[in-house]
Amino acid sequence: MKLLLPVITTLLCVSFNAQAVNPAGKTILARGTVLALDANSEQQRQLKRRDTVFGVDRITTGERSKAQFSMSDGGLIALKENSVLNIANYEFDSNTQQGSASIELLKGGLRSISGVIKKNGGSYSVKTPVGSIGIRGTHFEVQLVEGDVFLAVWDGAIDLTLENQQVLSLGSDEAFSFAQVTSSGEVFTSISASRVFDQNITSIDSPSESEEEESEQQTATASPDPVTEIVVESNFDSEAVIIADVYSEQQYQTVSDASLVDQIAQRQGVFNYQATSFGVNSSLGAVTDFAMTMAVDFDNGTVPEGEISFSDTGGNWYAAYSGLIDISKLDLAVTFASHGNNKAAGDIEAIFLNGLDTITGNFNLNEINNPNVNANGSFRLEP
Numbered sequence: 001m002k003l004l005l006p007v008i009t010t011l012l013c014v015s016f017n018a019q020a021v022n023p024a025g026k027t028i029l030a031r032g033t034v035l036a037l038d039a040n041s042e043q044q045r046q047l048k049r050r051d052t053v054f055g056v057d058r059i060t061t062g063e064r065s066k067a068q069f070s071m072s073d074g075g076l077i078a079l080k081e082n083s084v085l086n087i088a089n090y091e092f093d094s095n096t097q098q099g100s101a102s103i104e105l106l107k108g109g110l111r112s113i114s115g116v117i118k119k120n121g122g123s124y125s126v127k128t129p130v131g132s133i134g135i136r137g138t139h140f141e142v143q144l145v146e147g148d149v150f151l152a153v154w155d156g157a158i159d160l161t162l163e164n165q166q167v168l169s170l171g172s173d174e175a176f177s178f179a180q181v182t183s184s185g186e187v188f189t190s191i192s193a194s195r196v197f198d199q200n201i202t203s204i205d206s207p208s209e210s211e212e213e214e215s216e217q218q219t220a221t222a223s224p225d226p227v228t229e230i231v232v233e234s235n236f237d238s239e240a241v242i243i244a245d246v247y248s249e250q251q252y253q254t255v256s257d258a259s260l261v262d263q264i265a266q267r268q269g270v271f272n273y274q275a276t277s278f279g280v281n282s283s284l285g286a287v288t289d290f291a292m293t294m295a296v297d298f299d300n301g302t303v304p305e306g307e308i309s310f311s312d313t314g315g316n317w318y319a320a321y322s323g324l325i326d327i328s329k330l331d332l333a334v335t336f337a338s339h340g341n342n343k344a345a346g347d348i349e350a351i352f353l354n355g356l357d358t359i360t361g362n363f364n365l366n367e368i369n370n371p372n373v374n375a376n377g378s379f380r381l382e383p
Contacts, residue, residue, distance in 0.1 A: 024090035025071035028049045028265040029325065031299040032065025032081070049301070050265060052230075055090045059083075061108065068326075070117040070261045073099055075115030078326070080143075085109025088127075092117055102127065109143035109196075115155075115195065130181045131162040143196045147183030147286075148192045162187075262355055264325060267298040273359055274379035280377035292379055294350075294359065301325045303332060308348075308363060310375075315340025317375055319365055321348050330359065339375075342367045350381075358382055 018267040027034070027047050034047040039056040053059065053069055056376075059079065061067050067079045073092040078083055085106040092099030099117045104127035114135050118124045126133040128142060130149045138156025142149065151160065155260040157171025160181070168187055170177050176189035188355030275292040287310050294306035301324060317339050323332035336345035345368050359381040365372035 005349065023052045023053060023072060024055045024057070024087050025053050025069045025077070027053060027067065028070050028261055029066070029068040031301060031324075033060075033062030034062045034065055034067045034079075035062075049299070053087065053324060056085050058089050059085045059087070066324075070265065071101075071115055073101075073117040074239035075101075075117065076113040077103075078108040078111040078259060080111075083110065085110060098122055104128075105142055105144065107144060109141065111139075111141040113139045128160075129183070130185065131160050131168075134159045134161065135382070136171070140171075140195060145193075145196055149181045150196050151175045151179045151181070152193050152197050160225070163230070183291075190210075196330065232278055238281055260352060260355065264298065266351075267356060269293055269299065270297045270304075271356075271383050273378050273383055276382045277380040278377055280310055280375060281374055282314075282317075282375040284312045284314045287312050287375070287377075290377075294381055296325070296330075296359075298325070303330060306332070308365075312375065314373060317365055319344070319348070319363070330361070334363075334365075338371065339365070339367050342369065342373075344368060351381075 017205055027049055029344075030047045030049055030051070035044055036047050036053055036057040036059050037044045037050075038054070039058060045051075047053070047059070047067065060065065061079050061081055061083045063081060064350075065081050069077045069079075071077060071092075072094075073132060077085075083105070086104040086106060088104055089102040091098060091101070096147040097116055097120055100123040101117055101125075102125050106129075110126075111128070112135075114124060114231075118135055119137075124135055126135070126142065128149050129144065129147070133140075133142070133151075136157045136159070138158055139154045140156070141152040141154065143239065144153075151158070151170060153171040154177075156170065157169065157173055159169070160179075162168065162181070162185060163176050164185065166190075168179060168181070170189070176191055178190040178193050180188045180190075180194060183186075273294045274295065277289065278290050280287045280290055290310040292306070292308045295304050296302075297304050303321070303323045303325070306321045308317070308321070310317050317337075319334050319337040321332050321334045323330055325331075330349075332348045332350060334346045334348055337346050344365050346365035347365060348358050348361065348363040352358070353360045360379065362376065362378040364374070364376045
């Protein structure tokens with residue numbers, strides 16, 4: 001009997017500890033190597049779609065990997081490749097709609113949309129190597145590069161309390177929305193986003209030579225911007241523009257709708273969408289024979305293939321594209337385009353609308369050697 005008591009006590013302690021750690025959220029996308037280390041048990045597990053994350057987890061993404069999480073209060077967190085995030089605390093009572101959260105970015109980058117905790121006045125902080133970020137109901141991004149911290153506020157505002165207790169406020173109701181804080185504590189504010197926030201699509205699968213070259217170019221542009229410049233110059237054309245400018249306010253609300261994120265997490269299989277309505281303009285005049293398709297793989301969080309085609313007096317426009325489901329929008333890139341016998345280039349943007357039954361967006365195409373020959377349009381896709 002004496003021998004059994006320590007065993008029973010140990011089992012009870014393990015059971016109690018397991019129950020005491022409440023879920024912080026669930027994984028809605030895990031591509032590549034995404035690991036969670038339990039701070040209590042020091043056990044490591046590979047995260048996959050629908051897996052639970054807890055308030056004691058340290059989450060790591062590997063090379064060419066990414067992860068997205070729907071938190072217990074409806075907040076959203078996206079981790080970039082080569083990132084380390086420590087969930088120090090994430091508590092939310094669904095009955096009282098109250099809670100508190102504290103997370104710490106140790107490496108890499110994250111993008112976050114705050115949930116009910118902050119909306120109801122709860123404490124929500126994000127720790128970085130240069131200070132702690134207090135948020136004021138917002139959509140923001142943080143990137144660590146060689147000891148420097150880059151900040152971008154796409155919606156709302158944040159307050160960064162530095163180690164010297166200086167407070168840096170950024171956002172829509174502040175003078176600046178972007179900043180770089182160096183490892184030595186120097187602060188450089190800007191009205192333009194730093195190049196480190198550029199988002200380019202790269203495949204998780206074995207890359208082609210062109211993709212490897214693009215990856216090397218991305219690495220080269222990911223170095224810190226010169227700190228001698230107060231305004232950080234940028235070739236930025238990424239998701240902030242997509243969310244704030246291309247999409248209407250009503251569509252932006254869709255991005256922060258946690259119920260839509262849950263639908264994405266629960267849907268299984270590949271769905272094929274095709275155009276049900278569209279509007280297209282060409283620099284060469286009238287357009288005919290428009291067609292557009294898109295395959296969405298909800299199991300892997302990808303858009304494995306899509307095509308756009310139509311004709312004008314100069315010939316047939318054709319574009320192939322692919323991409324990822326990025327929280328609740330579609331992060332797409334044109335992989336090949338042509339107009340008649342001429343090579344073309346372009347971009348495409350899209351989001352889910354009305355749940356997952358509709359995809360809306362727009363595109364731009366132009367001949368590479370003659371950019372004045374171009375076409376653009378909007379579309380609505382349904383299964």
